[in-house]
Amino acid sequence: MRLMFSSGAGYSHLAPMLPLARAARKAGDEVAFVTGPEAVRYLENTGLQAVSVGRPSDPDAAASRWRRAREEMAGMTADERLSHLVAEFMVGLGAAARLDDMVEFVRDWQPDLVIANLAERAAVMAAGLVGVPYAMHAIGPPKAAATMERAWEVANGLVRQRGLDALPPRDAVPYLDFWPAGLSPADVAWEYPTRWPLQPAGVVPTPGPRPAVLDGLPYDRTVYVTLGTTHNARPGVLESMVAALRDEPVNVVATIGRDGDVSRFGEQPDHVRIEQFVPQAQVLPAVDAVVCHGGSATVLGALAHGVPVVVLPLATDHFEVAAQIQAAEAGLAVDSNDGILDAVQKVLAERSYRESAESLAAEIAEQPAPAAVVARLHDLEVSIR
Template identity: 55%
Template structure:
């Protein structure tokens, strides 16, 4: 079968789709992975045939879309209102320029099924135009229908150019859900009510030696600090998270990004190790807690290893993920929007002192490990008699 994977041009959008794409390739399916031309290396590193699907960028239109609200108006919006706005603008500025390129790619590769990453709107638009079946692959927690509505509505004028009245309803489109159900809030009308759990294989524990960065650390407990791949250059964030543990009698391993500038952190005490990049699967087996921005990959990776978290969300759906971690008892929420030394310090003390946080994280690790593996997900997707569940 010919399978066409498509994801936004960012590592955090591409990585969640890679395990399913690799499993499909290994089972003999004809796989193509599409993303932005500036992000081809992530899927190519896994041996996947990868193409760039871009389009003409209208800088003026993008500035207008992102400047629809003034800073004062944004300041009084709720987190959900801000996220809904971001989703709408992502669809407006991302799908329209790329839909023609996506349609050309469909004509060339003739897929039988399209697997689109969540927040990747060009591929569903092109699938609707061509009548191709598609599924949506989660890249983080599922979203309420109210958050995503503006994004889907933004596809209406795009598909009208090709003879459709509007973008079709997607209530029966399967959603591959990598988020553990135990974290999901109740009483929500979800954007995709038809879903299939899919284990986030890329964040699971894997064999490997302890990194050399751990050698010679003086204390018995170690905290891992990260702001992911999108916020690691945000001024003051990593500096605050790292310095919060100074003098606390704990070790700190911090990663700052492949291109991060270590000099920006100045001299550090002997218990602090700052690295540009280490795979989190190699770090997490050897740490007692993680301090982070509540990014999806970081949260899932930490929970998959049974490591409790201190979460200081910075943007978009990180606030939701942080609240879910705290509600599940697997971590402590600290300083939403702007981490402080005292807030991070007190939260780290709490997480390390109370074993209940690790117990909750380990319980979630067991749930994540029990989710269907990529091969089982493929069997469900490609066997018509099998049906996903309904929320």
Template identity: 35%
Template sequence: MIDVRVLFASLGTHGHTYPLLPLAAAARDAGHEITFATGEGFADTLRAQGFDPVATGMPVFDGFLAALRIRFDTDSPEGLTPEQLSELPQIVFGNVMPQRIFDELQPVIEGFRPDLVVQEISNYGAGLAATKAGIPTICHGVGRDTPDELTGSIEEEVGRLAARLGIDLPPGRIDAFGNPFLDIYPPSLQDPAFRTRAERYELRPVPFTERTDVPSWVTSGDRSRPLVYLTLGTSSGGTVEVLRAAIDGLATLDVDVLVASGPSLDVTHLGEVPANVRVEPWVSQAGLLPHVDLVVHHGGSGTTLGAFDAGVPQLSFPWAGDSFANAQAVAQAKAGDHLLPDAINSEAVASTAKRLLSDESYRTAAKAVAAEIAAMPAPEEVVRRLPEFAERRTN
């Protein structure tokens, strides 16, 4: 196999960077030269995995501040209506962040001279930079396709940015810029229209974690009750009030509850928790899921796919973005259920979780999805195609 230089590029969040790491590791192990461009907060993680990190982009919060200045000439959202605030995401993800990443990747591309770019689907700036440089590119998905109004408005913003940069884009969806697409979502649960797109290649979603250790009491063999894993993710996938309601509901069941509070919630406001609940700031999700009987979460793609991969039923609280699409996929698979924001309270959480734990059909359905995932091509298989993709020069 011919060795190639590959530039991986993602937005600087866990949910957008971690899904690319298994393919990057497989490419590294196959002898390819890898540079990984993402947020500076991931530099230590990337170096520990043997990658050469390049800091690009900005924190999402900074992106929203920039969008406020662009759209409303202000540094504060105070006084803006909900309708005005709803105009910001497409500016952040379709203009501000792509422009920053496009600018920062110019010298990276010139210096590294990659043969191939692996662009994470939401990193439009990388797609624009690769297109401008005429470098073959493949788009790496991170979840279920969401062809909703927000996605459409973001892509319209990207189209306007491309025009300002003098970049001609192919017709149709902008997500992959007309390039091959690596789809990590179970094919039976992917959006039907998306499954028929040209040059869609399946890629098994492999959970990534920096460490695989889990609390010793989880694996000690002393537990006699089901284990419920509760997380609201690494981004703002919920509030302390939602977390408290979930804890209070789950605590009424004859279960053990492990809560991963994550970095985005201030759990000092939780107060005391019941005896059958343990709160950890972080836990290795990939290491934990094989020991879990139910996952209760925010609806993020990483946790949804992780629970599917482990064959575990799930209860989600969809709140924004792709969480609704993920909840729909879980319902379609009959592998769990969800509660909408206005329906989340301790009683609803308790009754729904009890049903998911007691009805074995949910676990059977989840295991069927796990078998489907196991049959998808592994990263090591897909890596064999990288030289073929790299030969598709556009200029």
């Protein structure tokens, strides 16, 4: 079976798809992973065929687009902002710019199935234009059909320009969903209603070395602070998170990214440790709460270890994640750094938050592994034939 995976160029979008791509290759499938030129480096040493589509991003142009987006989204609700961002920027600008190159690759390589994700709608449109079936891979919580309606209007406009009346219906398209059902709201009409559960990448607890950053910490309880791989350089955010907890009698471990400047935090007491990078899976078994922005990898990692989460949402679907965490009582959402200390004190004091997180951990542990989902995709390909 020939499987084409496709992701936007952000590492946080590409990484969740790698376990399934590796499992497919191990099962004997021919796999090509299509992404932006700047992200090909993330595929080194994976054993996967890496394909670059589109032009490298221009930092100045990207900064200009973000300024424009912020201006256009001022005053919108969180759902409206996400809808606008996906439709007008991810699809109308990003996917549109690489669509013709994507179509050319799909026609030349002739995959049996395309596996795309939310951030790479060019692959979905290319599959429709060439007549190849596709599956959608989660990179965060599932999206409501109403939120994504405008994105589909833009996408259908782009394929009509290329001779296709409309993209095929989504009802039967498999949505490979690593988001725990216990977090997803009930009674929502989803963009992709056919859910195939999939265990998220690398979050289930496994034995491993205890990182040195945890040695010699003075307090009984530890809080892990992180902004993941995309937002860790946002000025002042991590600094304010750490400052909010600095005088609390808890250990604080913060990771700031491989290129982060530890000196920007100034001198810290012994119970506060600032590190560039520590594998999340090594830190989480030893912590009692996580403070983060709501990135899916961080949230899923915490919940898979039964650790409650305090979320300060920053962008895109972080607000959605924060609301779901709070509704599931697996943590708390705050709207500014001023609320972090109170929220951390509450999730540490009330056992119910830990119990809710542990319930979600049990659900994550039961989700099918990538190899099982690959076998299911093989059955799908046979039924399509």
